[in-house]
Amino acid sequence: MDTLSQLKNELKEEHQTTRKFFEIYPEEKNDFAPHEKSMKLDHLATHIAEVFGWADTMLKTSDLDFANTDYVPQKLSTKDDLLKKLDENYKSSTEALENAKEDDLSQTWALKNNGQELAKWSKYGSIRHSLNQITHHRAQLGVYYRLNDIPLPGSYGPSADHQGF
Numbered sequence: 001m002d003t004l005s006q007l008k009n010e011l012k013e014e015h016q017t018t019r020k021f022f023e024i025y026p027e028e029k030n031d032f033a034p035h036e037k038s039m040k041l042d043h044l045a046t047h048i049a050e051v052f053g054w055a056d057t058m059l060k061t062s063d064l065d066f067a068n069t070d071y072v073p074q075k076l077s078t079k080d081d082l083l084k085k086l087d088e089n090y091k092s093s094t095e096a097l098e099n100a101k102e103d104d105l106s107q108t109w110a111l112k113n114n115g116q117e118l119a120k121w122s123k124y125g126s127i128r129h130s131l132n133q134i135t136h137h138r139a140q141l142g143v144y145y146r147l148n149d150i151p152l153p154g155s156y157g158p159s160a161d162h163q164g165f
Helices: 003-023 041-051 054-060 079-099 102-106 123-147
Strands: 063-065 108-113 116-122
Touching (some): 003 123
Parallel strands (some): 063 108
Antiparallel strands (some): 108 116
């Protein structure tokens, strides 16, 4: 089984679907959140774009320690910026998958905070988790769109907006 090719194909499909959602991104709704505990729309969309770079990070490192990183979350608020970041991160993760070897996927990768391990997977498991995150957060984005009467593009087939329901 060629797991790397399968991961790369799945990432490609998720990229194509996410692009459709970002192409109709409503910049005028950046501050929308359906609940006080929910992320604002621009934060949610930025996070989705960033997750596309996780496979690259995971294949090149053994962990991510939130307390010991120079990472600063970006705030992307335009359709063009979201599409650019999405494409950049997709490209870096695709290249990392192309340059990886099957054996790399069995190595361990962990999330930490100040040295304390929060979660640990094989690199395969961590990449699968990131793909699940993309799907999960894009579904949230779809709810935000629906609550703002924005017709949804299809994800895994046509949406109700394209079926006449």
